[in-house]
Amino acid sequence: MARERIAFGCIAHETSAFSPVPTTIASAEERFGYVRGEDLFTSFRGTNTPVGGFIDGGEHHGFELLPTIYWEAHPGGPLPAADFAALVRELVDRIAAAGAVHGVGAVHGVLLELHGSMVAEGEDDADGAILRAVRRAAGAAPVIVQLDIHSNVSAEMVEHADGIIVRESYPEVDQAERGRECADLMARVLRDGVRPALALAPLPMIWGKNQITAHPPMREAIERLHELEERPGILYASISTCFPLADAPHVGASVSVIADGDRALAQRSADELAAWIFARRADWQTSVPTTAEVLDEIGSTGPYPIVIADSNDNCGGGAPGDSTGMLRTFVERALDDACVLYIVDPQAALACHRAGAGATVRLAVGGKSVPAQGRPVEAEWQVVAVSDGAYTYDGPMNAGLSTTLGPSAHVRTSGVHVIIVTYRDQPFDSALARSLGLHPQRMRYVGVKSTGHFRAHFEPFAGAIRTVNEPSVHDPTQVRYRNLGRPVYPIDPL
Ligand SMILES: [Zn+2]
Structure with missing residues (x-):
């Protein structure tokens, strides 16, 4: 037949x-x-x-x-x-x-x-x-x-x-x-x-x-x-x-x-x-605190790592991926063993590639797409590693699929590490970070720009997971819908 x-x-x-x-x-x-x-x-x-x-x-x-x-x-x-x-x-x-x-x-x-x-x-x-x-x-x-x-x-x-x-x-x-x-x-x-x-x-x-x-x-x-x-x-x-x-x-x-x-x-x-x-x-529905509020609430007792998800700047929802609210809080609090995955910033990635691994550069990281994403975080950054951003997801999501985030870099300023990428993506797993010598599992504070997908990889080793609200084009307190069918809950009290 x-x-x-x-x-x-x-x-x-x-x-x-x-x-x-x-x-x-x-x-x-x-x-x-x-x-x-x-x-x-x-x-x-x-x-x-x-x-x-x-x-x-x-x-x-x-x-x-x-x-x-x-x-x-x-x-x-x-x-x-x-x-x-x-x-x-x-x-x-x-x-x-x-x-x-x-x-x-x-x-x-x-x-x-x-x-x-x-x-x-x-x-x-x-x-x-x-x-x-x-x-x-x-x-x-x-x-x-x-x-x-x-x-x-x-x-x-x-x-x-x-x-x-x-x-x-x-x-x-x-x-x-x-x-x-x-x-x-x-x-x-x-x-x-x-x-x-x-x-x-x-x-x-x-x-x-x-x-x-x-x-x-x-x-x-x-x-x-x-x-x-x-x-x-x-x-x-x-x-x-x-x-x-x-x-x-x-x-x-x-x-x-x-x-x-x-x-x-x-x-x-x-x-x-x-x-x-x-x-x-x-x-x-949930109400969502800021990164600073979460850090105040959890104190410094662990268990670590504490995974903090900035869902507003999730590239997986269409955000630019360069918002700086969470990163700025990490830097201002002078956290140790903290990282952010990822900041989408082609310009900074290029600067890191020019400087090369081991160099220290004055960099303005993130905050370059539109003002709603916050101002760049300026500091002396040490370039830990650079790559062409090619890697294979190790999942569970997308496991086995190869992709590239373009010229990428692992940079740090004192205890805060950032993976800078050129193309947008959310951290479905830590494969790219690990290819650049950053192991989120060994960190105390892991910031991710993701809403839920990060959990498939990070939840098994996370001591705790918190979602935060930070400035972004998708900050739900700022978004003004124009075209939704109405009434719709919770915008309209049904
Ligand atoms: Zn989905």
Whole structure:
């Protein structure tokens, strides 16, 4: 029997309307490149990524896997209309070409990774637009999508997808696992007569920072999700905590459920879990102290290292990555064995490379993108090590994937160490720092510019973890939404 021809690929972007960092097609070069065709296998086979999971699951089921494109850029501003159109066109053309691979008509299915909170110029719901185009190319073939947990799921996305499976772990260490589930669902639809009926229960709610799935209260939400998935007739259920900075009318948390052949059951089940979440809406919100307040509170007793997360300047949410609030506090407090991962500052990185390892230079570190990110931290910095920023994530997230943050440096001023990088990224792990001779595990204070993903690597050895609020373009006390659907909790008291 001829094997089922399954096209797979990815267009993924988490878009912030408030990021000063522009996004273009070329932004993929600062990530894993714009990967096309057979190169998807080379780049992603065996990696803990959604596409890694599609490949693994697809091969397990014996599909004929037809790679299309992989385009992902670091979170940032909206993609220009022409760039977005070009991406969608290439994806759709390759799906059509994949279908014609043996001159035998359309593909049998499409496995797609989307972020679910992408905005392009003139296209508030870019993921919905991608799925509309993919649906036209795929005809009646099942289209099964993996989304990020920070997805704004729209009615349009649900209309054009047969299945949506959202990552259910934050940090999102389950990317390959959910990708394999997408392939499993594809196999059941094509071979076992399963008829996916997808329903969405959107909530007028922005999920706050309480969404680490290993800890209460989020853990209970995921337990509810699993309990729902055990019920007869339910195939998969998903919670999306949304990405408010996309600032689009369909932004909001949601529950989506796939039932076998029974849309009413899917809708009833989604509505039930959504109501449970909304009744507890205050539980998902937190108030966040400053770095100075956290240092006052924890004193100097340990256990160490204390990991301090500046989530406002998370490049993984589209921030510039050069805010200086946390670093300034570390330097002013003259902390010992303290480090910050990372400060994005191409100019300072270049200066360090010119000076070379061992040199001492007067440097203004960070604070160069926009004033909201704070002023640079000026000091005499010792250049401990420099590198070209190339490294391989050792995970758990992205484990096995190679990347580069461009010219990078490890600098220190008395007891405070900084990893300066050229390209934006959040510290998913400490592999880059270690390649530059900095071992966060041996530090007392580890500052990270990340919201949740850092936990997958740092939590196992952290004595404590605290999230802080520091000045940034994404400081929630400063962001002024213009385009959200209203009312929405907690901006509006519902
Ligand atoms: Zn996410």
